[in-house]
Amino acid sequence: EVKLVESGGGLVQPGRSLKLSCAASGFSFNDYWMDWVRQAPGKGLEWIGEINQNSRTINYNPSLKDKFSISRDNARNTLYLQMSKVGSEDTAIYYCVRMGYGGYSEYWGQGVMVTVSS
Amino acid sequence: EIVLTQSPTTMTASPGEKVTITCRASSSVTYMHWYQQKPGASPKPWIYEASKLASGVPDRFSGSGSGTSYSLTINNMEAEDAATYYCQQWNYPSITFGSGTKLEIK
Numbered sequence: 001e002v003k004l005v006e007s008g009g010g011l012v013q014p015g016r017s018l019k020l021s022c023a024a025s026g027f028s029f030n031d032y033w034m035d036w037v038r039q040a041p042g043k044g045l046e047w048i049g050e051i052n053q054n055s056r057t058i059n060y061n062p063s064l065k066d067k068f069s070i071s072r073d074n075a076r077n078t079l080y081l082q083m084s085k086v087g088s089e090d091t092a093i094y095y096c097v098r099m100g101y102g103g104y105s106e107y108w109g110q111g112v113m114v115t116v117s118s
Numbered sequence: 119e120i121v122l123t124q125s126p127t128t129m130t131a132s133p134g135e136k137v138t139i140t141c142r143a144s145s146s147v148t149y150m151h152w153y154q155q156k157p158g159a160s161p162k163p164w165i166y167e168a169s170k171l172a173s174g175v176p177d178r179f180s181g182s183g184s185g186t187s188y189s190l191t192i193n194n195m196e197a198e199d200a201a202t203y204y205c206q207q208w209n210y211p212s213i214t215f216g217s218g219t220k221l222e223i224k
Contacts, residue, residue: 035213045153045161045204047213059211062119095160102149102167103208108160 002026004096004109011115014087022079022096022109030054030074033099036081038092039111046092048081050099086116120144122205124216132224137192139219141183141205149208150188152181154201155218161204165190197223 008020022034036048049060051070058070067090069082079096093111100106121144131137141150152165163172165181168188178193192199200223205216 037215044218045206045215047206047215050213061212100166102151103206103210103213104149104151104163104166105153105161105206106163108162111160 002098002107004098004107006094006096006109006112009094009112009114011117012086013118014116015085018083018086018114020081020083020094020112020114022081024077024079024096024098027098029072029077034070034072034079035097035099035105036068036070036079037095037097037105037108039095040089040092043092048094051079083114086114088116090114091116119212120147120207120209120214122207122214122216124203124205124219126219127217128220128222130222130224131192131195133195133197135195137195137199137221139190139203139221141188141190141216143186143188143207145209146185147207147209150181150183151206151208152190153204153206155204156201164203195223199223 003025005023012018033052035050038046047061049070051058071080093113095111096109097105098107123142125140150168153161154164155161168183169181180191202218202220204218
């Protein structure tokens, strides 16, 4: 069974940094592109970016590129999302997603909530 | 960046009714996918590559479209279909989502 479990969320002060993790299991992690998607409270889905199998290709949403950094550790079957200088607009649920062919978001984690507030 | 416009934003349907949700892209997309999301839950893959049903999706659902115009159709609306549906396009290296269509049951 494919499992994606996000962690590292919580309450963070504006201007601080935060690193989210996503532990993957039930599949060969190093065979797949992995993405991050977020959803602000009561709002729609927003694609953050993606990383390929060997970390050589990382693509970001152009409007969010300077805010986030995506990485992975295939030995630990873990995906990461580094967030910098967070603001209230970054309050959201952050989802880790395993990608399929043609940009298909095949499996989603349960999401982790990040709340930016002083 | 390709912008996806979904319509309607919200709608209410009666059991047994036929429902159509549309998604229009600002330019031609390579692949279009759809997701279903219920309150408090993660999005679920629903339709991929415009017309292929994800595993477990009832066959009263269908998808169609190409280029810049796509649609998701439900034949014979059921209570369990009440949810928000999102379209999502992939045109490497970018992914964008539509703003969602909230479908309610009468």
